[in-house]
Each structure stands twice: as C-alpha cells, then as structure tokens.
Amino acid sequence: MTDKPSLPTLPPPDTVPKARRKSIAGWVWLLILIAVAAGAYYFWPRGSNAAAGEATTKGGGGGKKGRGGNAPVVGAHARKGNIGVYVTGLGTVTPLHTVTIKSRVDGQLIKVNYSEGQLVHEGDPLIEIDPRPYQVALDQATGQKMRDEATLNNAKVDQARYETLLSQNAIPEQQLATQKALVQQLTGTVKADEALIDSAKLNLIYCHITAPLTGRIGLRLVDPGNIVHASDANGLLVITQVQPISVVFPIVEDKLPDVLHRWHAGAQLPVEIQDRAGQHKLADGVLRTVDNQIDPTTGMIRLRAETPNAGEVLFPDQFVNVKLLVQEKTGVTLVPSAAVQRTTSTTYVYLVKPDSTVTVRQVTLGVTEGEEVEILSGLEPGDTVVTAGVDRLVEGSKVNVQVPGEGGRGGRGGRGAKGGNAPGADAGPAPAGNTDAPTTSPADAQSGHRKGRGRGRGDTQGK
Numbered sequence: 001m002t003d004k005p006s007l008p009t010l011p012p013p014d015t016v017p018k019a020r021r022k023s024i025a026g027w028v029w030l031l032i033l034i035a036v037a038a039g040a041y042y043f044w045p046r047g048s049n050a051a052a053g054e055a056t057t058k059g060g061g062g063g064k065k066g067r068g069g070n071a072p073v074v075g076a077h078a079r080k081g082n083i084g085v086y087v088t089g090l091g092t093v094t095p096l097h098t099v100t101i102k103s104r105v106d107g108q109l110i111k112v113n114y115s116e117g118q119l120v121h122e123g124d125p126l127i128e129i130d131p132r133p134y135q136v137a138l139d140q141a142t143g144q145k146m147r148d149e150a151t152l153n154n155a156k157v158d159q160a161r162y163e164t165l166l167s168q169n170a171i172p173e174q175q176l177a178t179q180k181a182l183v184q185q186l187t188g189t190v191k192a193d194e195a196l197i198d199s200a201k202l203n204l205i206y207c208h209i210t211a212p213l214t215g216r217i218g219l220r221l222v223d224p225g226n227i228v229h230a231s232d233a234n235g236l237l238v239i240t241q242v243q244p245i246s247v248v249f250p251i252v253e254d255k256l257p258d259v260l261h262r263w264h265a266g267a268q269l270p271v272e273i274q275d276r277a278g279q280h281k282l283a284d285g286v287l288r289t290v291d292n293q294i295d296p297t298t299g300m301i302r303l304r305a306e307t308p309n310a311g312e313v314l315f316p317d318q319f320v321n322v323k324l325l326v327q328e329k330t331g332v333t334l335v336p337s338a339a340v341q342r343t344t345s346t347t348y349v350y351l352v353k354p355d356s357t358v359t360v361r362q363v364t365l366g367v368t369e370g371e372e373v374e375i376l377s378g379l380e381p382g383d384t385v386v387t388a389g390v391d392r393l394v395e396g397s398k399v400n401v402q403v404p405g406e407g408g409r410g411g412r413g414g415r416g417a418k419g420g421n422a423p424g425a426d427a428g429p430a431p432a433g434n435t436d437a438p439t440t441s442p443a444d445a446q447s448g449h450r451k452g453r454g455r456g457r458g459d460t461q462g463k
Contacts, residue, residue: 091249
C-alpha cells in the first residue's frame with residue numbers, strides 16, 4: 001500500500017490571540033511595578049523618618065518618651081490665697097451738692113469775679129449787682145426812722161404830762177388813755193422803720209453774691225451788663241461739689257441681705273470704682289447709705305458710695321462700674337479662670353501628674369473674681385493645672401508644661417529614652433533623672449519638638 005502524504009499540523013485557532021494578550025498583560029504589570037517603585041521612592045524618606053522617630057522614642061529598653069511625643073502647654077500652680085466676694089452694679093457719679101446761683105434782687109450785673117471752670121471755696125466773691133438803688137432805699141428808711149423816733153419821743157413827753165395832770169384831776173382820764181395808745185402806735189412805726197432798714201441792708205448784701213460751698217463752677221449763664229431779676233427761671237451759674245463726690249448704683253434685692261448684715265454690724269464696706277468698660281480702676285470709696293425702698297418694677301435698690309476724688313478722676317453724671325466688697329475669704333485654693341473647663345453638667349481641669357501626664361479632675365467652683373476662681377474641692381495648693389493648650393489633650397496625654405516664671409516640665413524631645421540613643425546620633429545621651437525641659441514658652445517647646453523629631457530621624461538613618 002502506498003502511504004498518504006501527511007498534512008502539516010496547524011495550531012489551535014485561539015493560540016495566537018492568547019500569546020498577544022499575555023504580552024500586553026506583561027507590559028501592564030511592568031508599568032504597575034514602575035509606578036509602585038516610583039511611589040515607594042517618593043514616600044520612602046517620610047516613612048523612614050517616622051520609623052526613626054518611633055525607634056528613638058521606644059529605644060533604650062523602654063525609657064521615657066522624648067520631647068517629640070509631648071504636647072507643649074502652659075500651666076499654673078494652684079495656690080492658697082484670699083479672694084473677695086463682691087456685689088457689682090452700674091452706677092452714676094452724683095455730686096453731694098449742686099447749687100444753681102440765682103439773683104435775689106433785681107438789678108444790673110456789673111461785675112463777675114470768677115472764671116469758668118474755676119474751683120472756688122465757700123465765701124469767695126462771685127458776682128456783683130448794682131447796689132446803688134438799694135443804698136438809696138437804705139438811706140430813705142433811715143430818715144423815716146429818725147422822723148418817727150422824734151414823734152415818738154414827743155408823744156412820750158405828752159404822756160408824762162397827762163399823767164401828772166390826771167393826778168390833779170385837771171384832765172379827764174380818757175385823754176391820758178388816748179395818749180398812751182398814740183405812744184404805742186408810734187413805737188410800732190419805729191419798729192417798722194427798723195425792719196425797712198434791715199431789709200435795705202439785706203438787699204445790699206444780696207448785691208454781692210458769694211460762693212455758698214466749695215466746688216467747681218460751670219459755664220457762665222449771664223454776661224455782665226445784663227439786667228437780672230429774682231424771678232428769672234435760669235440761674236447765673238452752677239457750682240458742683242466734686243471733692244468729695246458720690247456714686248449711686250443699684251444692686252439686685254437678692255444681694256441686699258448680705259449687705260445689710262455687714263452694714264448693721266457696723267462694718268465699713270469698701271467700694272472699688274472702675275470705668276464703664278470695667279477695665280481700669282478709677283477710685284476707692286466706702287458705702288455711705290442704702291435707699292429706703294426697693295424699686296418694684298426692677299427689683300433693684302439703690303446704694304450711695306462716697307469717695308474723696310482727690311485727682312478729680314470722677315465727673316458728675318459719669319457712668320462707672322462699682323464693686324462693693326461684702327466679704328473676703330482667706331486661705332482658700334485659687335487657680336486661674338482659664339484653667340477651668342466646662343461641660344453642660346460639670347466643671348473640670350487638666351491636672352498635671354508627676355510623670356508629666358495629664359488627668360481630668362472634676363472640681364467644685366466657689367467665688368470668681370477677675371482672673372482667679374476659688375476651688376472648693378478637687379484640687380490642693382501646689383497642684384499644677386493646664387491653662388493653655390487644652391485643645392490637644394485627652395486623658396493620659398504626655399505634656400511638656402511651662403509655668404510662667406519657671407522652667408518647663410516633661411520628657412525631653414528629640415532624644416531617645418535613657419540608654420536608647422542609636423549609634424551615629426548627633427547628640428549625647430540625656431542626663432539620668434533630668435526630665436525638666438529648658439523651654440521658656442509654648443512656641444519654644446513646639447520648636448524643640450520639631451528639632452527632636454529631626455534628630456531622631458538622623459539617629460535611625462545613621463544606624
């Protein structure tokens with residue numbers, strides 16, 4: 001038999017497309033590997049440095065954390081001191097005496113003996129009104145009196161004569177009685193003349209106006225040359241007593257029992273007067289009196305305090321803030337108000353423990369005055385609390401606390417724990433037992449934190 005020629009064997013129909021797909025897939029994976037390598041190259045220094053920082057923090061067999069892990073904060077020590085219990089109110093400066101000088105006679109204003117705004121003393125001459133009309137009236141009253149006195153003397157002589165004649169039965173008794181009545185009538189006329197003379201003299205005194213009290217003069221209301229009248233509605237000038245001066249301020253009726261308790265006990269309650277914004281102290285004074293009724297519409301009662309006002313820092317009708325010291329607590333625990341944190345139900349502080357970690361400590365508050373608050377419970381004098389930087393803290397946070405006027409506290413940053421420095425580090429080992437950081441402010445502490453991280457990375461890379 002003759003063998004049939006064999007036909008060439010062909011590959012399966014889908015063999016060539018599968019090879020092509022494998023080639024394309026290989027290029028895709030190559031591009032992916034290139035991208036991963038590039039990303040690793042780009043992000044490798046950050047990851048390496050983070051690992052280095054962790055190594056320096058945890059190195060040395062579990063020593064203390066470096067400064068790089070501490071949060072810089074500002075703190076303060078709770079102290080034992082005194083704090084006052086105050087009652088405050090918005091008051092008005094009120095002069096003790098204000099006098100509007102008016103003329104008591106009619107006449108022309110001829111002379112002014114003062115300057116506007118001048119401080120005058122009681123009895124100083126102020127104004128002169130033309131006295132000539134009243135001098136004429138005085139002279140007229142004097143002459144009238146002299147004439148009436150002469151008539152009176154003549155009547156008295158006649159009365160004496162009639163008494164002698166009556167004893168001799170030479171005149172009727174009625175004539176003597178009539179003469180006695182005439183003498184009494186003329187005596188009354190002379191008395192009236194004396195009153196006219198006194199009135200004329202008084203008008204002359206009124207022509208020369210003097211200061212009735214010591215105070216400061218306001219603006220002049222009438223110029224020389226004008227005719228003034230006793231019936232004028234406006235005065236000639238106003239004098240206000242400014243030394244001493246008072247402040248009238250209201251307080252709520254709920255605070256009145258505390259004030260009256262000390263007031264009735266004879267205590268002299270001091271008062272501090274501040275400007276309207278309550279930022280600057282203007283003067284000191286004492287409580288002088290309490291009003292006799294409470295305003296039913298507001299539930300407030302008015303009090304009056306008095307101050308010498310030596311520097312005239314208080315001006316009439318000026319609005320001021322008044323702080324009345326009702327009680328002073330001594331030997332209580334005080335902290336800055338900034339250290340107190342609040343929630344809807346509690347008040348607490350961040351207490352710095354000896355290991356430079358913080359813990360949340362609930363406290364009970366007492367009196368708050370200015371920038372300090374009384375702590376009734378929860379803290380003891382000498383405890384350190386955080387006053388600034390609390391937004392970065394949680395329970396157990398490691399802190400580098402700096403108290404104004406003192407060195408910082410907390411773990412050192414940038415160096416590993418004792419015995420944990422890697423070879424090649426650019427800084428020597430930290431002294432044993434020294435955990436005080438030489439920072440002087442939160443900014444410096446944060447700068448040290450950054451520098452510490454940098455040195456930690458260098459140590460690891462050197463290793």
